[in-house]
Amino acid sequence: MRVTIIGGGILGTAHALEAVQRGHRVTHLERELEARGATVRNFGLVWVSGRAEHELAAALRSRELWEQIGARIPGVGFRPAGSLTLLRTPREIAVAEQVAARADAEARGFEVVDPDRIRALNPALRGKYLAGLHCSRDGAVESRQAMPAIRAHLEATGRYEFLPGTEARSVDGTAVRDDRGGRHDGDLVLVCPGAAHGGLTREIAGELPVRRVRLQMMQTDPLDEPLTTAIADGDSFRYYPGFAGSALDALRDDEPQDPVAAAGRMQLLCVQRLHGGLTIGDTHEYDEPFAFDLDSAPYDYLVALVEEFLGRPLPAVRRRWAGVYSQCVDPAQLVSRTEASDGVMVITGPGGRGMTLGPAIAEQTADLINL
Ligand SMILES: Cc1cc2nc3c(=O)[nH]c(=O)nc-3n(C[C@H](O)[C@H](O)[C@H](O)COP(=O)(O)OP(=O)(O)OC[C@H]3O[C@@H](n4cnc5c(N)ncnc54)[C@H](O)[C@@H]3O)c2cc1C
Structure with missing residues (x-):
């Protein structure tokens, strides 16, 4: 089959990989010269730990697929580094202990660990914390280099x-017209527009059951030592459905977040890039219109928090940015798949887990439509 894919982020690219692997030909349109949406703005975390029960199998499958992709395409930079969620209060420890006692804890690689074990797992963590939740199944990829690396493999x-700088403007049957006057005939069109819910997406699929979320992020100069695992703070328990339970309810009731963290709907996630710098975030903004500028208070808060965990000053923060992802409003769905017309499907809304789940979502789409 000839498959036309619109959107060069992880969803478009993972679907292209899946289609080519299944023997099809792919024409891939991206309106920017390089993917510029959520995919290149994220942490690159392949995050199994906090997935809800109904998402866990897909997250584990996706991690397996990332591992295979990483072995075939070293440029994606997959590493099975695991994560440590660093805990600062007894209530946070209670949440960790509750999830580590559940039946699926082994599948997630959960273990509650003391400070000595934390330092053995990640010697850079010489600061203050009471305990940690180790998740050996978490991993990371290098988002900014992964898309070009996968495309080179596909080419x-x-x-x-791949047609960069080419915006899809209309879909007529399964023929796609672009803004350069090109026409792309095929048997199937997969539209993966990310958070671009208007324009072509609205024209062919109407209002999708999705919303947009904006996050603030930063990156430091290289740290002069390895951060061997990703790290998170106990506030991350509040944002990932896999931690829901009575212990989390008690944490919410008894321990309000720090006012800056509460105002920015924040959690700490931090991962070391292959070049040594630390990618650190994040905030969550749900109400549009979003701010177009960056708020400094969350950055100051996050720098102080990472310094507390590392027990040393952070390297200089060199880059700050915001990103917007598309999130399906039905928590039971991993992603929103809408058949816009015969042979035309719009796929978006993986939320804050699209990098994790991209390969599994593409595999599921391919199985669903017998690609
Ligand atoms: C700051 C931030 C941090 C995150 N961290 C993580 C994380 O660590 N782990 C995780 O699993 N998930 C994370 N996510 C979520 C994840 O990044 C997204 O779910 C995922 O990248 C979405 O991929 P996508 O391909 O759907 O969209 P995008 O990456 O936004 O790609 C869509 C692409 O389509 C193009 N496009 C749109 N319309 C057209 C058109 N008409 N013609 C041609 N091209 C078009 C756009 O230019 C864009 O490049 C994070 C998100 C953000 C914003």
Whole structure:
């Protein structure tokens, strides 16, 4: 089959990989010269730990797929580094103990660990914390280099063409017209527009059951030592459905977040890039219109928190940015898949887990439509 894919983020790219692997030819349109949406603005975390029960199998499958993709395409930078959620209060420890006692704890690689074990797992963590939740199944990829690396691999098959700087403007049957006057005929069109819910997406699929979320992020100069695992703080328990339970309810009731963290709906996630710098975030803004500028208070808060965990000053913060992802409003769905017309499907809304789940979502789509 000839498959036309619109959108060069992880969803479009993972669907292209899946289609080519299944023997099809792919024409891939991206309106920017390089993917510019959530995919290149994220942490690159392949985050199994906090997934809800109904998402866990897909998250584990996706991690397995990322591992295979990483072995075939070293440029994606997959590493099975695991994560440590650092806990600062007895209530946070109670949440960790509750999830570590559940039946699925082994599948997630959960273990509650003391400060000595934390330092053995990640010697850079010489600061203050009471305990940690280790998740050995979490991993990371290098988001900014992964898309070009996957595309180079696909181009080598001779059955893949990437058209950067080419915006899809209309879909007529399964023919796609772009803003350069090109027409792309095929048997199937997969539209993966990310948070671009208007324009072409609205025209062909109407209002989708999705909303947008904006996050603030930063990156430091290289740290002069390895941060061997990703790290998170106990506030992350509040944002991931996998931690729901009576202990989390008690934490919410008895321990309000720090006012800056509460105002910015914040959690700490931090991962070391291959070049040594730390990617640190994040905030959550749910109400549009979003701010177009960056708020400094969350950055100061996060720097102080990472310094507390590392027990040393952070390297200089060199970059700050915001990103917007599309999130399906039905928590039971991993993603929103809408059949816009015969042979035309719009796929978006993986929320804050699209990098984690991209390969599994593409595999599921392919199985669903017998690709
Ligand atoms: C700050 C931040 C941190 C995150 N951290 C993580 C994380 O660590 N782990 C995780 O699992 N998830 C994370 N996420 C979520 C994840 O990044 C997203 O779910 C995922 O990247 C969405 O991928 P996508 O391909 O759907 O969208 P995008 O990456 O936004 O890609 C869509 C692409 O489509 C293009 N496009 C749109 N319309 C057209 C058109 N008409 N013609 C041609 N091209 C078009 C756009 O230019 C864009 O490049 C994070 C998100 C953000 C914003």
